[in-house]
Structures are given as structure tokens and as C-alpha cells.
Amino acid sequence: MVNGVERPLDLLNQSKGKEILVQLKNEKQLVGTLLAFDIHINIVLSNTRELENGDIKRNIGLTFLRGDTIIYISPSKAS
Amino acid sequence: MVNGVERPLDLLNQSKGKEILVQLKNEKQLVGTLLAFDIHINIVLSNTRELENGDIKRNIGLTFLRGDTIIYISPSKAS
Amino acid sequence: MVNGVERPLDLLNQSKGKEILVQLKNEKQLVGTLLAFDIHINIVLSNTRELENGDIKRNIGLTFLRGDTIIYISPSKAS
Amino acid sequence: MVNGVERPLDLLNQSKGKEILVQLKNEKQLVGTLLAFDIHINIVLSNTRELENGDIKRNIGLTFLRGDTIIYISPSKAS
Amino acid sequence: MVNGVERPLDLLNQSKGKEILVQLKNEKQLVGTLLAFDIHINIVLSNTRELENGDIKRNIGLTFLRGDTIIYISPSKAS
Amino acid sequence: MVNGVERPLDLLNQSKGKEILVQLKNEKQLVGTLLAFDIHINIVLSNTRELENGDIKRNIGLTFLRGDTIIYISPSKAS
Amino acid sequence: MVNGVERPLDLLNQSKGKEILVQLKNEKQLVGTLLAFDIHINIVLSNTRELENGDIKRNIGLTFLRGDTIIYISPSKAS
Numbered sequence: 011m012v013n014g015v016e017r018p019l020d021l022l023n024q025s026k027g028k029e030i031l032v033q034l035k036n037e038k039q040l041v042g043t044l045l046a047f048d049i050h051i052n053i054v055l056s057n058t059r060e061l062e063n064g065d066i067k068r069n070i071g072l073t074f075l076r077g078d079t080i081i082y083i084s085p086s087k088a089s
Numbered sequence: 090m091v092n093g094v095e096r097p098l099d100l101l102n103q104s105k106g107k108e109i110l111v112q113l114k115n116e117k118q119l120v121g122t123l124l125a126f127d128i129h130i131n132i133v134l135s136n137t138r139e140l141e142n143g144d145i146k147r148n149i150g151l152t153f154l155r156g157d158t159i160i161y162i163s164p165s166k167a168s
Numbered sequence: 169m170v171n172g173v174e175r176p177l178d179l180l181n182q183s184k185g186k187e188i189l190v191q192l193k194n195e196k197q198l199v200g201t202l203l204a205f206d207i208h209i210n211i212v213l214s215n216t217r218e219l220e221n222g223d224i225k226r227n228i229g230l231t232f233l234r235g236d237t238i239i240y241i242s243p244s245k246a247s
Numbered sequence: 248m249v250n251g252v253e254r255p256l257d258l259l260n261q262s263k264g265k266e267i268l269v270q271l272k273n274e275k276q277l278v279g280t281l282l283a284f285d286i287h288i289n290i291v292l293s294n295t296r297e298l299e300n301g302d303i304k305r306n307i308g309l310t311f312l313r314g315d316t317i318i319y320i321s322p323s324k325a326s
Numbered sequence: 327m328v329n330g331v332e333r334p335l336d337l338l339n340q341s342k343g344k345e346i347l348v349q350l351k352n353e354k355q356l357v358g359t360l361l362a363f364d365i366h367i368n369i370v371l372s373n374t375r376e377l378e379n380g381d382i383k384r385n386i387g388l389t390f391l392r393g394d395t396i397i398y399i400s401p402s403k404a405s
Numbered sequence: 406m407v408n409g410v411e412r413p414l415d416l417l418n419q420s421k422g423k424e425i426l427v428q429l430k431n432e433k434q435l436v437g438t439l440l441a442f443d444i445h446i447n448i449v450l451s452n453t454r455e456l457e458n459g460d461i462k463r464n465i466g467l468t469f470l471r472g473d474t475i476i477y478i479s480p481s482k483a484s
Numbered sequence: 485m486v487n488g489v490e491r492p493l494d495l496l497n498q499s500k501g502k503e504i505l506v507q508l509k510n511e512k513q514l515v516g517t518l519l520a521f522d523i524h525i526n527i528v529l530s531n532t533r534e535l536e537n538g539d540i541k542r543n544i545g546l547t548f549l550r551g552d553t554i555i556y557i558s559p560s561k562a563s
Contacts, residue, residue: 015124018131021153031149035115035158036351036397045331051131051155052334052367058400070347071402074337076367079351079397081115081158084137086150094203097210100232110228114194114237130210130234160194160237163216165229173282176289179311189307193273193316209289209313239273239316242295244308252440255447258469268465272431272474288447288471318431318474321453323466352509352555361489368492368525374558386505387560390495392525395509395555410519413526416548426544430510430553446526446550476510476553479532481545 022047025085030055033081038062040075044085051077101126104164109134112160117141119154123164130156180205183243188213191239196220198233202243209235259284262322267292270318275299277312281322288314338363341401346371349397354378356391360401367393417442420480425450428476433457435470439480446472496521499559504529507555512536514549518559525551 015021025044032040032053039062042055058073059066094100104123111119111132118141121134137152138145173179183202190198190211197220200213216231217224252258262281269277269290276299279292295310296303331337341360348356348369355378358371374389375382410416420439427435427448434457437450453468454461489495499518506514506527513536516529532547533540 015133018125018127018133018153020125021133021151034397040398046334046336048334054331054334054337070398070400072337072400074334074399076393076396076398077155078157078394080155081113082119082149082155083153084149084151094212097204097206097212097232099204100212100230156234157236159234160192161198161228161234162232163228163230165231173291176283176285176291176311178283179291179309235313236315238313239271240277240307240313241311242307242309244310252449255441255443255449255469257441258449258467314471315473317471318429319435319465319471320469321465321467323468350555356556362492362494364492370489370492370495386556386558388495388558390492390557392551392554392556394552410528413520413522413528413548415520416528416546472550473552475550476508477514477544477550478548479544479546481547 019047019049021085022051022053022083025083028085031084032075033084034079035081036079038067039064040070040073042073048077051080051083053077053080053083098126098128100164101130101132101162104162107164110163111154112163113158114160115158117146118143119149119152121152127156130159130162132156132159132162177205177207179243180209180211180241183241186243189242190233191242192237193239194237196225197222198228198231200231206235209238209241211235211238211241256284256286258322259288259290259320262320265322268321269312270321271316272318273316275304276301277307277310279310285314288317288320290314290317290320335363335365337401338367338369338399341399344401347400348391349400350395351397352395354383355380356386356389358389364393367396367399369393369396369399414442414444416480417446417448417478420478423480426479427470428479429474430476431474433462434459435465435468437468443472446475446478448472448475448478493521493523495559496525496527496557499557502559505558506549507558508553509555510553512541513538514544514547516547522551525554525557527551527554527557 030044042058045054047053053075055073058070109123121137124133126132132154134152137149139147188202200216204212211233213231216228218226267281279295282291284290290312292310295307297305346360358374361370363369369391371389374386376384425439437453440449442448448470450468453465504518516532519528521527527549529547532544
């Protein structure tokens, strides 16, 4: 069913170039295309939209996001 | 009674492929099938549902969850 | 009076297989039988009950608990 | 006046076997006899009482307390 | 589409000398020209303006910002 | 004007045996004589008084204070 | 335009002996002359004034400030 996710970061690796949903600790979400990540789960998104209660609040384009602000990342619900 | 749990991570290892309940610090829960975890307790779940007060709030599918947002993980109460 | 507690983790070691009370930072308590712990004070409990204001709120069975959510662990008041 | 406290942990070492007051970040206090501590200031107390606004709220006996929940420890005001 | 962002810090490196928007954990934003950053995401901005709800609250000029106060950095929305 | 403070801890070193004011993150202050400190800014004070809004709330005598609860330490305003 | 700031700490190094504004996480500000700092951004200020909403609340003189309480440091707006 799900192949190739042996370690948590494998999922992020498979999601490069795809749109992901990022749930933040401050109750907001970011949606954008995953360009890069590191072991701190710092990530770079392109075409990023900030959502509040499911509505797009603003477009912030290319964005560097600190990993310690993230609750979860869901690749499948962003598209 | 309970076999093979010598270290805490042994329980997570035994729960791979099974449905688990994850209690988050933000008072919500995630339920999903455990695919992978690491020493930071970062985990990947498939078929993930987000719960609030016991009710399914939304389906978020395949999900990467940061370990530092977790209070507890209960394999036995998720199914 | 109290023997064999030279280092704090000695108390947890002596409590393996016994019921313990865990006071969480979120004001709730967990009661269960201590199966395993590590140096981060991540613990595994069996037959775990979640308490709120002293009342059992729900049974969550076998549970992995992150150490950074704990205030104190009391072996003597759980039974 | 005060002898033998060259490093902060010296005070904890001198307080072993004595009653101490522990002020927690959650506004409560614990009073008990110090049995053990480590470099994370994790401590074990015996005959522990939990106080709220100066009143004993409950007896929790032998207790393991995580260091990161502590504001201060006062040996002289516990007896 | 987006070239040269293999690791998250690459985006910050490309943004040196350009105006960036910094979203802080305290709900405010800083806008300024990125002069320097390090692996902790500590950054130095010149011509820094502090925004609240999108309005410039005050000019704070040359500024050292601690990385652990940042949610995201967006180079494309600052100009 | 101020001599011998090349590194921040030099100020604490110069303040040993003197009365200091410690501003805590929980909005309270401690005043006492600095006996010892370490690199985590854990400190030991003697003759410690806890202040709230500038008023002495209680005497807690000899006290071990965790460094991560401190905002600032001011030697000059304590006497 | 701005010379010699290759790494964030270069700005602090250039600011030694000058007055700086320090924005704290608790919404207050400190203004004082920077005497010393370390890699944790612990700093020592002389002639320190604590501000609330832009007004001087009190003079605290020579002060050791923990780095983890700081949001930003602005040398140019303090004078």
C-alpha cells in the first residue's frame, strides 16, 4: 500500500516537488510545493498560501519555515 | 502478560503496521496506521484522521508528525 | 527507610512491574503499570487509565508516554 | 556564613536526607526529604506533600520529579 | 521553476541583500534587508520595520533577530 | 567605567558575595546574596526573599534557582 | 551600505560600548550600553533601563540578561 517509508524523513523525501499541507502550532496552515527540508524539519515551500480555518488568508510565495513551528505535514491532502 | 517491551521504543516497533492513537499537546488526537518512527518520536501515519473531543474532524491521509507535539501514543485504543 | 535510591532513575527501576501515578504538565494524570523507561523519561505503561481531577476519564491500555510531558511520577500513590 | 557551596549542586548535595521545599513552574510546591538528584535536577523525594497556596493538597509519598518543572529548591524553609 | 534550493538554508543564502518578510511567533512581522544569518537562523536585517496586522508600527533600523522567535521567512512578499 | 566584564559570566563572578536582584520569567523577583553559579546560570542565593510587585512576599533563605527560569540578574539594584 | 556584518554576531561585536535596544519575549524592552555577549546571546548591559510601552519603568543598572528571553536587539534605535 505505502512503499518506501522506512524512516519518517522518507515521506518528506518522496514529497519533494509535490504540494503539501503543513499544520502549524499557532493553529494556522501553510500549503505549498515542497522544495527542500533538513533534519530539523526546516522546509522551503514555493507558491505558499497561509490558511486560517481552511480559508486562504494570504499568498506568501517562496517561504522558509522553521521546523519547530510544525505539528504535522500531510502530502496527500494539499492538492 | 506484555512481552518484549524492554525499552519504550520497543512498543512503537511492535506497533508498526497497526492502528495507533496519538494524543497531541494541542488537545487533539490523531488516529492512523504507524508506518515509521525515529528516536525523536517523529512518526509517519497512513489513513490518518484528526479527532477533536473524540469526533473525527478531518481525514489527512498519509502524515508526518513531529515528535515534540506528542503527549502519548496508545496502540491498543485505536482500533 | 528508603533503600537503593542513589540516583533518581533508581526509583523508576525499582518501580518496574508496579503501578505508578504520573502527573502530566497538562494537569491530567495517568495511572498504569510501569513496563519500561529510558533516560529521556519516556515510559511505557500497561493497563493505563487517564484521570482528570482524580476521576478515571478513559482507559487507554498499553501506552507510550513522552518524558517531556511529565511533572512527577509517584509509585507509592498509584495502587 | 555558608560553607561549602562552591557550585550550585553543592547545595543539593548538602541537602540529601533533609526536607526541602520545591517551587514548581505550575505554581504548586512539593515538600519532602531529598533522597537523590542528577545533573538535570531530576530529584527523588520521600514523604512528599503537594502544596497549593501553602496548604497541603495531597500526600504523594516517594516521588520522582523532573528537573525541567522546577523554579527553585529551598532547603531551609521546608522544615 | 525555482533553482538552486537544495537545502533550506540555500533560500536564505540567495536572499542576502534582498528585502524579506519575517513572521514572528509573537504574531508580529519584521520587514528588512537580509544582511547575515547563521545555522540557528539568527539573522541581521537592515532598515527593519516592525509590522502589526500589516501596518508599520515602528522603524528599528539595523537589527539582530534570534532564530528561535521566527515562524517563517518569505523573501518574495517583502518588496 | 565598568571594568573586567569581557564575557557575560564575568559579571556574575564579580557579584559573588553581593546582593543581587533576579527577575524571573513568572513575573516574580528574588533578592539574595549570590553564593555560586554555573554555566546553565543555575545559582545559589543566601538570605533569599521572594518579591511580587516590589513587595517581599516571603523569606526562603538558602535557595537553589534553575537558570532557565531567569530573565535578568542585576547586582546593582539589589542593595 | 552596512559593512562588516558577515555573521549575525558581528553586529553585536560592533555594538560593544554603544547603547542598544533589547526587545524581550515578555513584551518589555531593555535599553543600555552593551558590555559583553556570548554565543547564547547572554548579554551584559550597563546603565540599563526597563521600558514598558516605550516608557522607562525602572533603572536596573548593570544587568546580566539571558539570551533565551530576547526577540531582537537593535543598536540603532537605542540612542
